[in-house]
Each structure stands twice: as structure tokens, then as C-alpha cells.
Amino acid sequence: MTSSTQQAALDQEHDHGHHGPATGIKRWLFTTNHKDIGSLYLLFSLLMFLIGGGMAMVIRAELFQPGLQLVDPHFFNQMTTVHGLIMVFGAVMPAFTGLANWMVPMMIGAPDMALPRMNNWSFWILPFAFLILLASLFMEGGGPAFGWTFYAPLSTTYSNDNTALFVFAVHIMGVSSIMGAINVIVTIVNMRAPGMTWMKLPLFVWTWLITAFLLIAVMPVLAGAVTMVLTDKYFGTSFFDAAGGGDPVMFQHIFWFFGHPEVYIMILPAFGVISTIVPTFSRKKLFGYASMVYATSSIALLSFIVWAHHMFTTGMPLAGELFFMYATMLISVPTGVKVFNWVATMWRGSISFEVPMLFAIAFIVLFTLGGFSGLMLAITPADFQYHDTYFVVAHFHYVLVTGAVFSIMAAAYYWLPKWTGYMYSETLAKWHFWLSLISVNILFFPMHFVGLAGMPRRIPDYALQFADFNALISIGGFAFGLSQLLFVAVVFKCIAGGQRAPAKVWDGAEGLEWEVASPAPYHTFSTPPEVK
Amino acid sequence: MKIAKLITIAMCLLVSMFTFASDYNMRVGVTDISNQVYQLHMTIFWICCVIGLIVFSVMFWALIHHRRSKGAEPAQFHESTKVEILWTAIPFLILVAMAVPATKTLIAMEDTDKADLTIKVTGSQWKWHYEYLGHDVDFYSLMSTPRAQIDNMQSKTENYLLEVDKPLVIPTGKKVRFLLTSDDVIHSWWVPDFAVKKDANPGFINEAWTNVNEPGTYRGQCAELCGKDHGFMPVVVEVKPEAEFQEWLANEKAQRALAAQQEAALLDQTLSKEELMATGERVYMAYCAACHQPTGLGLQGVFPALKGSAMVTGDLKAHIEIIMDGRPGTAMQAFAKQLSLKEVAGVITYKRNSWGNDTGEVIQPSQIQAYLDGKQEEAK
Amino acid sequence: MHTPLLRKLVLLVLGMFAFAFALVPLYDVFCDITGLNGKVELTAAEASEEQDLARLVDVSFTTHTQGQAPFKVKAATYQVTVTPGTLTEVNFTAENLSGEARIMQAIPSVSPGMAAKYLHKLACFCFDQQSMQARQKMSFTLRFYVDTELPNDIAELTLAYTLYDITDRNAAAYDALLNPAKHSRHSAAGKDYAQSIQAAVYQQIRGISHG
DSSP states (O other): OOHHHHHHHHHHHHHHHHHOOOOSHHHHHHOOOHHHHHHHHHHHHHHHHHHHHHHHHHHHHHTTSSSOOSSOHHHHHHHHHHHHHIIIIIIIHHHHHHHHHHHHHHHHTOSSOSOHHHHHHHHHTHHHHHHHHHHGGGSTTOSOOSTTTTOTTTTTTTSOTHHHHHHHHHHHHHHHHHHHHHHHHHHHHHOOOTTOOGGGSOHHHHHHHHHHHHHHHHHHHHHHHHHHHHHHHHSOOOSSOGGGTOOHHHHHHHHHHHHHHHHHHTTHHHHHHHHHHHHHHHTSOOTTHHHHHHHHHHHHHHGGGOGGGGOGGGTOOHHHHHHHHHHHHHHHHHHHHHHHHHHHHHTTSOBOOOHHHHHHHHHHHHHHHHHHHHHHHHSHHHHHHHTTBHHHHHHHHHHIIIIIIHHHHHHHHHHHHHHHSBOOOHHHHHHHHHHHHHHHHHHHHHHHHHHHTTOBSSOSSOOGGGHHHHHHHHHHHHHHHHHHHHHHHHHHHHHHOOSBOOSSOSTTOOSGGGGSOSSOOSSOOSSOOOOO | OHHHHHHHHHHHHHHHHHHHTGGGSOOOOSBHHHHHHHHHHHHHHHHHHHHHHHHHHHHHHHHHHSBGGGTOOOOOOOOOHHHHHHHHHHHHHHHHHHHHHHHHHHHHHTOOOOOSEEEEEEEETTEEEEEETTTTEEEEEOBOOOHHHHTTSSOOOTTTTSOBSSOEEEETTSOEEEEEEESSSOEEEEEGGGTEEEEEOBTOOEEEEEOBOSOEEEEEEEOSOOSTTGGGOEEEEEEEOHHHHHHHHHHHHHHHHHHHHHHHHHTTOOOOHHHHHHHHHHHIIIIIHHHHOTTSOOBTTTBOOOTTOHHHHSOHHHHHHHHHHOOTTSSOOOGGGTSOHHHHHHHHHHHHTSTTOOOOOOOOHHHHHHHHHHHHHHHO | OOHHHHHHHHHHHHHHHHHHHHHHHHHHHHHHHHTOSOBOOOSOOOOOSOOOTTOOEEEEEEEEEOTTOOEEEEESSSEEEEOTTOOEEEEEEEEEOSSSOEEEEEEEEEESGGGGGGEEEEEOGGGSOEEEOTTOEEEEEEEEEEOTTSOTTOOEEEEEEEEEEOTTSOHHHHHHHHOGGGOSOOOOOGGGHHHHHHHHHHHHHHHHHHO
């Protein structure tokens, strides 16, 4: 860089400080503003949600009837694999990172994230990761077809060269998540406004802080796992190959050591969102704030000692099966505490049903349903029957779609007026909610039944007794998919304009984010607020 | 009054839903263990229902009665250590109550008492191999659903995708032990009616067992994603009374001896092209079509095409070799141990005379034997 | 202002990345203790000093040829009944079915997995790679005993060998992996580098689990 361009860059940054954002594409490419980056993350995750959803539509279309109609089994496997990867790493995680970027500095009274340049990087490497992943679908022999869990040796000896691209993409996603997590931790630890003590921290911030630590702890383990897959396939190691003294089951141990905390990475921020929204629309303080913090922490800690419940059928000794069963059952205690606290918050409140609250209530009921099936799955003897069937598919879609995704939508409706300065269309949003609620249950509830009746997951074709329910599930799937286009419409309509939103959008809301104007100015809390 | 009504309606709804879904519940199965697992499943299901009903009744009560539109004024309370301890302790106790029967069942399942019969189950892409240890009986078991049904050219029959050419046969009332391993990737052997699901890991053996009470035919599937045709890898087990089973086993042994004799006899015969093509087509559809496709076109970049392929239309010896010995490091298996001489001769004839490949060659079983002998000679 | 915390977090990330690889030896130690995957020691054991003549244990043998490996290995007897502590010999016949020289590696696995650490082998063809000439037939003797400490609820155990054809792999590196005792040094040059690293890791494992 020449000194003159350097000077120009400095000048531009100088400009930021006083006159708001640059214009055009440069604003987005070079931005270090937490609100811009938050918006980028959120829009990116919406795009990924639609792409991953498109793949789900392909899956449901193929499964609409028994027999092979649309795609061949190899492509079907690519769809289930990439759908999973995109939804986990492309939709849910970036959406929460986007929410953290937008809201954490505003909630703790900080002017921006602690490490703004790293923030820019952590977002902008993400599109490349997914470009690589999606491009691999077009290579000869197709993209990853080994499931998002990429069990060895299916992903090593028995996969084509897409494994290399897959590993590279996962590495980039991991680096991005880790940078995002580091930024969140440094921001929360170092940049709280004076008087914002730990036990005054909004719960969304608390849950994200714990999530960020989980990310730092397990994303490197995932990086290690994919590196071992790569060296096993290309450099002659045999970490997962018995012929060289390795063990394919060890892959599953390493993967799930990452994988189970990963599940909580996707749900803890959701707990934070719900703990923010329920008090607002109940017009009552959150019940049991301290116990919520402790419950979140204990869920995070427990998540490190339950991983092998994903592997009961791999042939574990009895003692191992018992340990992982008991530890997993234990998780339902702190999770239960959270649900009870939300209900107690609503109890004798003054409740109203704006769209964020509707999504939050749906979350509480449906996430709990997913929790119940989770408890059933923890029971080892019964798990032998449930494992790798649609019962599991139903379970994790209840916690991830009606759990994580619903909470993201609740958060989006809750803060959209703050972000855009306009109210969203209440009518359209209500339509979106009710259509989503009905269709999502038609989509996922019958999966419990086909799973119990014996339909394995990840199959492109099925026996005739599963036909009726699969047709119903597919109809629910298409309806849910189409309903999400309404969400896109609401969001863009809200960005374009509408009724002006006041600074304090919701009368029951509390927190620093409501003390700044709507839309939130480009720079907020340049002088830290005083928290009493 | 109102709550009572609400609860009754909810209960009725739940019960009717449950009856409707009884076909879609976990299988009770035909072993003591599967019964216990089913009971466990139902116990926990009902516990979850009761907890859910209580919690959500409270929540919906609040949603109905504590609405702002009804003029509800928010209360001020926001913590109570007593209540928090209570709703930490009660779920914990419920969990302990659940853990007791679960532990009992699990211990029973992992009981490694002596078995009456041991069967080694080997998964490979995409078929099962069964070996009766100590009895010198072994065979492959492949899905027998015709391709045309899968491709919607024929109407689907009752056991669509859950039928095999040769089912596993076991006796009733005997403890049968399964030793599971795999030839390539991880598979999982699952028969819902036995409540047995165990992974088959390459390089390791796993163990599972069952003791079936009722004769019958029981169907399951591979439960662990194992590549392209994971969905087409059914498990069928025929359970026969002890006497019938022994008869079957003796018959199997006799047939093996007979088959060996026939193999030997075939060497002196010249089979007609029609017969070889018919055998070849059957073998091709069962063993080869999964990868190379019924059209012989393969899957680009994954499985090579056979139509017009130099391997299939060129040197015969190389063609025999790749079928007999496979190609290490690829999905091409060594079929020498899976197919008879006639079957190999048939499938080679079929490949060299189908999809526009028109070498006109007719390969006899004796030529396959000659290839094997030739290898033997070379070695000396 | 952020540097100290940042440094700690980056160290944590690097530490966790290293931990992923540390899980490899840890896993083996864990398996050794719990009998998790039925992995069996690939080094010779000492003869037993105790015997338990009152107890009978069935030991059965099975072999499995992996994929295209051209080997046939069969135990002379499918099953033997032994008393714990007593040294037993079982003969195996092996054959290279192919027309060329191949190298065979047998990987043992014991079921139930819990029994793995109670099955001690003094001599086994799985300790070494077996170079076999074309069509060569060989016979091996397995000498083993069952530990007197074998848990009482195990009355029957199976020793399964999976036979791999490792001719095309880097034979030296494999030997190092499987028999670390014989190779105290590795050349860390060229493309063997990754393998020798892994071999070193495995040496560490064995060191830990035996030390």
C-alpha cells in the first residue's frame, strides 16, 4: 500500500467517525462497524437459510412418494449432507453471530465490538467457505455425500476428492466462528459500560458469552477432526483406519466431542433471546435471573461429558453406556429450570401477543417437545430402537427449527424496528407466524411416528407402510418452505419503509438498546452510558 | 369447571391421537428384551406427557387469564429460591425413577451369557453376509426388489425394499449371538422386532444377541449411512422352530456340497448364450447395477461406465481378473468369493453383449476356471 | 487494552486444536482401561503365574478378509474351551490366493470388548507383517492364555482377525506403527513424514499405557 492510499484509508476512517457510513459496495466490503457487520451476517444467514431450505425441498420432493422419481440416491445423499452443513454453519450460527454483532455492544453500552477489523475478516471469509462447499456439488462425482457428520471411512477412503474441498470449507467456517467468538468475549469482558456488573448483564449477553467459550473450546477440535480426515485420505496416516492401528469409532468420539457442545452453541443464544422477549411482553421482570445464568452455565459444562450418547450402537461397554445415559438425563434438569422460569415470568404478568411473543411462546412449547424426545433418546435401551431413524430427525428439527430458527425469527421481529427505524407489517408477520407454526408441525410431528415405525434416516426411498405419512410430511415441508418467503417479504418491506418506530419500540422492553433512537444511529454509546 | 373441561378435551385428543398412531408406535417385538424396551419407551413417553400437560396448562392458563387485553396488572415478584430448589429437585427425582428400569433393561441387554448359535454378520456396500460359525454355512443376502419397482415402471409389492434373495434363518427359543463386522464403511444391522441395532465397524467386531419367542419373518434395514445405496440394504430374518431350523441347516450344507459338484460338472459343459445371458442379467442387476447402473452408464466421476468401455470390450483376461480380484482402493469388490463360476461367466457374457457392446463372445465357466488355473501355474 | 485477554483466548484455541490430536493417544489409553473397542495389544505378553482350573471359558476364532485382500486364514479349530491362566496353542493355516507376493497384516479384535485386556497372546502372527509369496501356504501358531482376572460374567469370548493387504502401502511406516518397539528411530524425510509423526504418536501412546 502506498502512503497516499494509506492516507486515504485513514481519512475515510476518520470520516466514519463523524459522518456515518461510506457509500456503495465499499461500505460493506471494508466496514468495521458492528451494525453493518451484524446486518451482513443476518442477510447472509437468510440467504443460506433459503439455499439450505431449497435442498430440503429437493429431499422432501423425492420422499413425497416411494420409489425414485427426481434424483438418484448419490445426489440425494449430497442434498442431505449439504443441507445439514449449510443450515448448521451457514444459517443458524451466522444468524446468532449477526444478532450478537448488532445487539451485544448496544446492550452493554459499548461503542462497537472490541476488535472491529477482525470482525470484518470473520464475516468476509464466510462467503468463500460456502462458495467452496457449494461449488463442490458441481465437481465430477458430486459434492460431499457422507452426511454432515462425515463419519470415516465413508468420508476418507470411500469418498471422491470433494473431501478436500469440504475440509477446506470447514476450516474456513471454523476460523470465522472462532474469530467471532473471540470478539464477543473480548467485547463483553472489556467493554461493558460503567456500572454494568456481571449480574446486571442482559441474559442474551450472558448466553452469548457462554456460547463463545463453547465455540473456542470445540471449533478447534472440529478443525482437528477434519485435518485427520484429510491426512488419512491424502497423506497416508491411519487415524481412523484399523489396518494402520487406527479406529473408525475414534472419529465419532472426536467428532461428537465437538458435536454435542455444537448443539448447545446453536441453542444457548436462543435461550437468551427468549429470556429477553418473554419479560417484555409479559411486562414483568424475568423470573429467576440468577438461576437462568447458572442453568446456562451448567448446560454448557454438561455438554462436554455427554457426547457418546450419539454413539450408543457403536458397541460401548456397559459402564460407558450407563455413564453417558445418566449424564445426558441430567441435562434436562437445568433445561427444565429454564422452561419453568419462562412460565413463571408469564404468570400474573400483563401479556400481549405481538409477533415476537408469538414466536417465543411457540418456541417454549415446541422446544420443550424436542426436549422430551431428547430425554427419550437419552434412555440407552430405547435409543437402540430410535437411533438413526426419523425419530431422531424429528427430535433435532424440533430443537433446531422450532427452537433455534424460531428464536432467530422472534429476535428479528423484536429488533427489526430498532435496526430499520420502521415497524414491520403486523398483518404479514402474523400470517408468517401462523402459517409457519401449522406447517412446521405437519412437517416434523409425523416424523416421530415414521421413525418409531422403523424408517431409517438418510434414505432416498422407503417401504410402503411409510408412504402416507411421508406424503403428509412433504406437504408440510413445502408449506413451511413457502411460508418463509413471507418472512423475506416482511424483512425487505420493513427495510424499505413503513410506520416510523419510536426509540422504545415495545412498552415493556428494558435495556440500553431502547435508549437510543430508532433506527439506531451508525455510532452509539461513543460516550459510555451510566448503568444504575 | 373450565379447567376440568379443558383437561378432559386435551386427554381425549391425546388418547385418540395415540390410538390412531398405534400402528406407528415402536414395535413391541418378539423377544423379552424388545418387550422391555417397549415398556420403557411407553413409561417415559407417558411421564413426558404428564409433565408437558402440567407445565403447559399453567402456561396457557396464564396466557388466557393474565392478558393485558383483559386488564391484567403485572405482579412484581421475580425470584424465589424455594421454588427454584423445588423445580430442580422434583425433575431430578423423576429422572432417578426413569433411570432405574432403564438400567435394569440395559444390563439384561448386555448379558454375555453363552449363546447356542453364533452368526457372523458382515456388512459391505450394499449387502449383508451371514456366516454360521462352526457350521460351515455362509451366504450373501441381497435386496430382491426389482429395479423396475424402484423406478416406478412396475407396481410396488407388499414388502417393497424389505425383501431379500436369501434371508437369515435362526431358531426360536435359542440364544443367538451376532458378531458384526464390515468389509468397507460402517453399517448398522437393525431388526426392530428384536430391538437389536448394532454397528458393523471395519476392522473390529461387535456383539449383539437375541432370543426370539415366535416364529415368523422379521424385517429391518441398515441404519447407518453407508454410501449411495444405504436405503437398499434390507435385513430379513426368518425364525423357525428348532426342528425346522436344524432341517434347514442340514439342507443348506447338502446344497453347498451339491453346488460344488455342479460347479465341477459345469466345466465339461458348453452353456448356451441364452442361458448365460439370463444368468448374467440376474447377477448384473443384483451385484453390479447399484454402481454401474442398469444402463451400464455408471455415474460420472464415481463409478465408471461399462457401455463401450475398453475394459469390457477388450482383453478378456483383464476383464475376468477385475471381476474375480476387484480393484484395491476402489469400490470394485473381489467377486471371486461371492459368485459361482457360472455366475461369473454369465455376467461377463452379459456385459460383453449388452447396451450396444457387441463382442458376440460367449464365456464359459471352464474359461473362468482356466483363468484360476493359469494363475496357479504362474505362481509355480 | 484487549491484548492480554486476546492472547489468552488465542492460546486456548491453539491448545484445543492440540487437544484434538491429544485425543488420539488418550482414546487408546481410555480403551485400554475400559475395553471400549476390543482393541488388542500387538506386543507379546508374559506367561501367567496363576491358574484357575475351576473355571471354563470358551474362546472362538474367526477371520475376516478385508475387501479385496487375497488371503485365506483359518483356525484349525473354531472353538476351544480353556481354563484361565493355562497356556493354549491354536494352529492357523494361511494362504496367499493371488499370483503375486503380498504382505498381510492381521488386526485382532476381541468381543466382548471388555474381555480384550484379559486375553494375553505370547505368540501371534498379528505381531508382524507377513510377507507371503504367490500362492504360498503358511501355518501359524497362536499361543495365548485368558487372564484369571477375567470378569465372572464373561463365559465366552471371540478373537477375530481382520486381514489386510498392505503391500501397496508404505510397508516400513506400517511396521513402525504396529511394532513401535522394533523401531526406535524414524526417518522423517519426504512423504513418510506424516506417517512417521503418527508412528511417533503411537509410540507415545504405548509408552503411556504401559508405563
